[in-house]
Amino acid sequence: MRELVFATNNLHKTQEVSKLLLGQYKILNLNDIGCDVDIPETGNSFAENATLKSQYVVDHYQIDCFADDSGLEIAALNQEPGIFSARYSGVRNDQENLNLVLQKMKGQSNRKARFRTVISLVRNQEHFLFEGIIYGNIRETPFGTQGFGYDPIFEPEGYTQTFAEMSMEEKNKISHRALAMNKLITFLKEQA
Numbered sequence: 001m002r003e004l005v006f007a008t009n010n011l012h013k014t015q016e017v018s019k020l021l022l023g024q025y026k027i028l029n030l031n032d033i034g035c036d037v038d039i040p041e042t043g044n045s046f047a048e049n050a051t052l053k054s055q056y057v058v059d060h061y062q063i064d065c066f067a068d069d070s071g072l073e074i075a076a077l078n079q080e081p082g083i084f085s086a087r088y089s090g091v092r093n094d095q096e097n098l099n100l101v102l103q104k105m106k107g108q109s110n111r112k113a114r115f116r117t118v119i120s121l122v123r124n125q126e127h128f129l130f131e132g133i134i135y136g137n138i139r140e141t142p143f144g145t146q147g148f149g150y151d152p153i154f155e156p157e158g159y160t161q162t163f164a165e166m167s168m169e170e171k172n173k174i175s176h177r178a179l180a181m182n183k184l185i186t187f188l189k190e191q192a
């Protein structure tokens with residue numbers, strides 16, 4: 001069976017994709033290939049960072065690979081936090097990052113935002129990008145305890161709950177990550 005690396009250490013993400021590609025690809029994560037390097041994400045966009053990660057694995061391990069990068073983009077903040085989502089406040093702390101966003105959004109009437117994921121796939125030396133976007137609004141105060149990151153302040157368009165008030169299954173039906181992942185899976189199945 002063909003092997004494909006998912007450049008992540010998140011076991012949950014790897015297991016989900018493995019299930020979807022069962023019988024077609026054997027999915028390995030960074031741990032499986034013995035890569036314990038914190039691959040530099042020095043790009044200026046989600047696409048550049050995802051590409052850096054996938055290309056790093058191909059260059060160093062010679063196995064086809066895909067990688068993802070995601071974040072929250074807020075219209076009134078010039079699309080910040082964007083690629084800085086994980087460390088917007090200067091530290092990798094969800095609560096502090098979320099508080100900084102709420103502080104910057106105080107009194108702001110334009111609450112429009114979107115979550116975006118870009119997946120980069122390097123396969124047979126060819127490069128492909130897949131994108132998933134979900135539009136919504138930033139709440140004035142946090143709601144809900146599920147999920148992670150900015151979920152408690154993001155209300156997807158057409159819904160009255162934040163991502164953090166939804167079950168994981170509900171969020172996974174509509175999320176930016178799921179949309180991008182589904183595009184990748186469809187592509188890989190077509191090519192198999």
Ligand code: ITT
Binds near residue numbers: 069070115149175
């Ligand atoms: P890896 O790169 O190690 O996979 P990460 O935390 O950097 O982990 P992402 O690139 O997917 O993961 O996301 C970057 C940040 O964007 C993340 O730390 C959150 O603050 C935010 N984010 C991304 N997806 C999110 C989601 O579904 N809900 C809430 N916040 C999210």
